[in-house]
Amino acid sequence: MGERADAARNRHAILRATEELLATHGAHISLDQVAAHAQVGKGTVFRRFGSRTGLMQALxxxxxxxxxxxxxxxxxxxxxxxxxxxxxxxxxxxxxxxxxxxxxxxxxxxxxxxxxxxxxxxxxxxxxxxxxxxxxxxxxxxxxxxxxxxxxxxxxxxxxxxxxxxxxxxxxxxxxxxxxxxxx
Known part of the structure; x- marks a missing residue:
């Protein structure tokens, strides 16, 4: 069974938000910034990637x-x-x-x-x-x-x-x- 459509959208939005923040702010970004930029809750970022490390590894x-x-x-x-x-x-x-x-x-x-x-x-x-x-x-x-x-x-x-x-x-x-x- 594949990924749910909303989960896939959230994953994509979080990864794109991370890319954009890295491009404008450099390496010093927080998960709060990522969540806000991706327009998802911080809990969504944690559930999807587990941590900042998991997010950077995925990207x-x-x-x-x-x-x-x-x-x-x-x-x-x-x-x-x-x-x-x-x-x-x-x-x-x-x-x-x-x-x-x-x-x-x-x-x-x-x-x-x-x-x-x-x-x-x-x-x-x-x-x-x-x-x-x-x-x-x-x-x-x-x-x-x-x-x-x-x-x-x-x-x-x-x-x-x-x-x-x-x-x-x-x-x-x-x-x-x-x-x-x-x-x-």
Whole structure:
């Protein structure tokens, strides 16, 4: 049985309200603000997402749907069929684009998941993907560590600092260079 129409509308309204508030106010938004902006009760937000953490996880997961689909069944090099090193670079490029376009969400997600963001479903999926590819490309490396280290580069403040307006490709380019050296 699918989601009730009113529940789906509320979910959509809450996620859109969160996006809009993040865009205008940055990472420091409250669930009261989200509920008011979505024109739902605060209890609706809590019932639907459980917490601020759950809300940020859901929004990140929604933003990452296209990336997940491309990884699973898209064309190479992001999707299956390319050599592991090429897939790693393509994945990190795509993740760089996602991060650059969603800095406020990343910052809010980091703050709300501060106690253990490594258990976030999207993060664990990305980590498993990278770990598998790193193991294939360089079985001599500690793939678990390297995957965490690479994903750790996607700290919102780091991405913001290394993506200056006069050189918006710096972060992705530097990460690509690092991975190239690592996988050489």
């Amino acid at each position: 990140l997961q929604e933003r990452a749907v296209q990336l997940r689909e491309a990884l699973e069944s898209g064309p190479p090099p992001l999707g299956p069929g390319a050599p592991p090193a090429e897939r790693i670079v393509a994945f990190l490029d795509a993740l760089s684009q996602l991060a650059a376009g969603n800095l406020a969400l990343l910052a809010a997600h980091e703050r709300s998941c501060a106690t253990d963001r490594h258990t976030d479903p999207t993060y664990t999926r990305w980590h498993a993907h990278l770990k598998t590819l790193i193991t294939q490309a360089r079985p001599d490396l500690d793939a678990t560590f390297v995957a965490h280290a690479l994903l750790g580069m996607f700290d919102a403040d780091m991405v913001r600092r290394l993506t200056p307006q006069d050189d918006p490709g710096r972060f992705a380019r530097s990460l690509r260079q690092l991975v190239g050296e690592l996988l050489a």
